[in-house]
Amino acid sequence: MMIVNGAEADTIPATDRGIAYGDGVFRTLCVENGTPRHWQRQYAKLEADCRALGIACPAMHTLRADLAMVENSGLDQAVKIIVTRGSAARGYRIPVSPQITRVVQSGPLPRYPAEYAASGVKVHACRLRLGAQPALAGVKHLNRLEQVLARAEWSDESVAEGLLCDRDGWVIGGTMTNIFISEQGRLVTPDLASSGVAGVTRDRVMDAARRNGAACTVERVPHDRVLAADEVMLVNSLAGLWRVREYSGRLWNPGPVATQVKRWLDEEEPAA
Amino acid sequence: MMIVNGAEADTIPATDRGIAYGDGVFRTLCVENGTPRHWQRQYAKLEADCRALGIACPAMHTLRADLAMVENSGLDQAVKIIVTRGSAARGYRIPVSPQITRVVQSGPLPRYPAEYAASGVKVHACRLRLGAQPALAGVKHLNRLEQVLARAEWSDESVAEGLLCDRDGWVIGGTMTNIFISEQGRLVTPDLASSGVAGVTRDRVMDAARRNGAACTVERVPHDRVLAADEVMLVNSLAGLWRVREYSGRLWNPGPVATQVKRWLDEEEPAA
Numbered sequence: 001m002m003i004v005n006g007a008e009a010d011t012i013p014a015t016d017r018g019i020a021y022g023d024g025v026f027r028t029l030c031v032e033n034g035t036p037r038h039w040q041r042q043y044a045k046l047e048a049d050c051r052a053l054g055i056a057c058p059a060m061h062t063l064r065a066d067l068a069m070v071e072n073s074g075l076d077q078a079v080k081i082i083v084t085r086g087s088a089a090r091g092y093r094i095p096v097s098p099q100i101t102r103v104v105q106s107g108p109l110p111r112y113p114a115e116y117a118a119s120g121v122k123v124h125a126c127r128l129r130l131g132a133q134p135a136l137a138g139v140k141h142l143n144r145l146e147q148v149l150a151r152a153e154w155s156d157e158s159v160a161e162g163l164l165c166d167r168d169g170w171v172i173g174g175t176m177t178n179i180f181i182s183e184q185g186r187l188v189t190p191d192l193a194s195s196g197v198a199g200v201t202r203d204r205v206m207d208a209a210r211r212n213g214a215a216c217t218v219e220r221v222p223h224d225r226v227l228a229a230d231e232v233m234l235v236n237s238l239a240g241l242w243r244v245r246e247y248s249g250r251l252w253n254p255g256p257v258a259t260q261v262k263r264w265l266d267e268e269e270p271a272a
Numbered sequence: 273m274m275i276v277n278g279a280e281a282d283t284i285p286a287t288d289r290g291i292a293y294g295d296g297v298f299r300t301l302c303v304e305n306g307t308p309r310h311w312q313r314q315y316a317k318l319e320a321d322c323r324a325l326g327i328a329c330p331a332m333h334t335l336r337a338d339l340a341m342v343e344n345s346g347l348d349q350a351v352k353i354i355v356t357r358g359s360a361a362r363g364y365r366i367p368v369s370p371q372i373t374r375v376v377q378s379g380p381l382p383r384y385p386a387e388y389a390a391s392g393v394k395v396h397a398c399r400l401r402l403g404a405q406p407a408l409a410g411v412k413h414l415n416r417l418e419q420v421l422a423r424a425e426w427s428d429e430s431v432a433e434g435l436l437c438d439r440d441g442w443v444i445g446g447t448m449t450n451i452f453i454s455e456q457g458r459l460v461t462p463d464l465a466s467s468g469v470a471g472v473t474r475d476r477v478m479d480a481a482r483r484n485g486a487a488c489t490v491e492r493v494p495h496d497r498v499l500a501a502d503e504v505m506l507v508n509s510l511a512g513l514w515r516v517r518e519y520s521g522r523l524w525n526p527g528p529v530a531t532q533v534k535r536w537l538d539e540e541e542p543a544a
Contacts, residue, residue: 002286011283012291014274014375019284019354021416022294028362053417054424080362082291090300090352090379092416092423092447103286107362131403132439135421143415144293144364145325149407151364152326167404175364 003066003104016101017085021092022142024084024101025049029200029237030109031079034071037237038269039064041200045140046081052139054094055085058102070106077106078238084142110238112160120245120254121160121234123174125223126150129167132194140197147175160242161234163226166195171221177236178202180216181229182257187216188225201235201265208264223248231255240265275338275376288373289357293364294414296356296373297321301472301509302381303351306343309509310541311336313472318353321411326366327357330374342378349378350510356414382510384432392517392526393432393506395446397495398422401439404466412469419447432514433506435498438467443493449508450474452488453501454529459488460497473507473537480536495520503527512537 002010017023027046030037043060050057063081070079082103088095128150136143150162161174172195173179180189180202187209192198209216226232231252232244243258245251274282289295299318302309315332322329335353342351354375360367400422408415422434433446444467445451452461452474459481464470481488498504503524504516515530517523 004286010286012286014276014282014284014354014377016291017420019288019290019296019356019375019414020298021420022414023417023420024291026292053421078362082286084291090350090377091382092419094420094424103291105286105362110363128407131405133403133418135400136417141417142291142294143417145295145408145413145415146405147364148289148293148295148366149325152366 001070001106003069005102006062006066008069012101012103013087015087017088018082018101018142020090022144023053024055024082024142025053025140026083026142027081027140029079029081031067031071031077031106033074033076036067036079038200038204041203042237045200046083049139049141050083052136053085053141055083055098056100058083058100063102063104066102066104070104076109078109080105082142112239116160116239116242120243120252122158123234123244123247124154124159124162125248126153126162126164126175128153128164130164130172130195132166134194137194137196138192138198140199150175163247165223169222171223171226172196174234177234177239177242179226180205180233180235180261181221181226182231182233182255183229185215185257187214187257187261188219188221189216190221191218199236201237201240204265204269205235205261207269208261208267211270212264231257233258233261235265273342273378275341277374278334278338280341284373284375285359287359289360290354290373290414294416295325296327296354296414297325297412298355298414299353299412301351301353303339303343303349303378305346305348308339308351310472310476313475314509317412317472318355321413322355324408324411325357325413327355327370328372330355330372335374335376338374338376342376348381350381352377354414384511388432388511388514392515392524394430395506395516395519396426396431396434397520398425398434398436398447400425400436402436402444402467404438406466409466409468410464410470412471422447435519437495441494443495443498444468446506449506449511449514451498452477452505452507452533453493453498454503454505454527455501457487457529459486459529459533460491460493461488462493463490471508473509473512476537476541477507477533479541480533480539483542484536503529505530505533507537
């Protein structure tokens with residue numbers, strides 16, 4: 001089911017800057033029994049990403065009303081929210097008074113093979129190197145051709161995700177996940193100042209580590225450091241946490257840190 | 273007027289990968305008296321760009337039929353052609369049998385101030401640095417947030433264009449134009465192996481130089497080399513050629529090379 005600017009619809013104007021230039025941002029979240037999970041965080045991230053592009057973010061109550069229109073099935077759902085700079089005449093120049101487009105689209109949760117959660121995942125080493133663009137790094141914007149090309153590198157169904165480095169060889173994350181590595185019990189996640197998407201679940205892990213007095217730092221992570229790590233984890237809002245079982249010839253056994261981080265993610269977060 | 277997949281329409285499905293990921297390419301061309309200018313070149317470039325993304329390019333006769341539907345006003349028009357990988361379920365993975373979306377949209381030619389052609393243009397030095405992505409460089413794809421951000425750097429109506437460098441300081445081109453510089457009568461245009469769009473008019477200038485026995489090379493061009501050049505020109509399919517009058521504190525007088533290149537562009541090209 002799809003809601004476009006507050007009304008049930010399945011199309012948007014072909015002149016939308018979302019199509020013309022990918023001029024917008026998006027979120028993918030889980031709606032459980034009609035309640036969007038981690039909504040405050042999801043909205044805060046949407047707002048921050050809109051701000052990065054100079055787009056006026058729709059009000060929280062407006063999006064909640066849109067969500068209410070797709071939430072009534074009672075089943076858990078994957079919901080995607082897209083906010084674009086709206087329709088405009090041709091040309092890169094930002095219109096004086098853009099009419100923002102918002103799309104809220106619900107669908108079934110992705111059905112990942114049960115073994116992903118039970119036994120960990122196999123990860124492809126992407127050949128594509130992510131470009132560096134500090135002005136857009138961290139933002140979940142609609143310019144996702146790098147992820148499309150990276151995801152097209154493998155078709156083996158047993159491979160759950162692909163890991164991407166930038167052109168200087170620093171690990172950035174998966175095509176649709178953020179990565180954490182564990183080194184002697186200390187968590188490390190890559191610096192996303194130049195590339196990548198800083199996801200809500202990544203923030204939740206960092207906050208949970210802080211709350212629990214566990215070491216968790218943001219650092220530049222070379223590829224070899226992933227291979228040398230004690231444990232490797234991938235996270236996002238729909239999959240939760242997958243521990244990496246196999247990557248680039250290295251195998252990992254289940255470890256205590258991934259179990260601990262998964263427990264953090266399953267716990268209720270304290271009110272902000 | 274707008275033609276979507278061969279029929280008059282003004283919307284596309286909100287699930288189109290063009291919106292979701294900018295997963296497509298586009299062309300902007302001039303249609304004169306019902307005839308698209310340099311159509312063989314425009315189509316060849318569309319086809320090459322589709323190939324770079326693994327998108328099946330619509331057949332030439334299919335697009336010509338679309339163009340015929342918008343060409344009947346008799347007036348010269350700007351036509352934009354968008355080809356996307358079409359609608360699909362959520363996720364970066366490319367569908368097994370994508371149903372390509374094609375949009376052909378016509379509108380009035382842009383009305384640039386008469387002084388641009390008469391006296392040359394003033395150009396802004398963009399602060400944004402283009403990211404490097406060899407897998408997408410040269411392709412006119414729908415991931416254009418860098419151009420949107422760059423174009424937002426100035427609002428002064430007397431500035432016609434902004435010039436962009438990559439993060440290593442090499443000049444790439446304007447937000448919507450390719451650049452040529454002239455050094456002692458020799459033309460040079462930047463290497464676009466890592467960033468930028470290799471436009472049809474850039475190709476036409478290079479071919480015309482070859483036909484006319486004039487030196488024209490593709491090189492890495494540092495910013496200072498633009499400032500030291502005898503003449504600087506910007507080209508694209510709608511504007512044709514603008515000589516640069518002012519950039520980054522340097523002023524240029526009209527010169528013979530821009531006049532010559534403009535003449536080449538105005539001439540009929542020999543049949544391929």
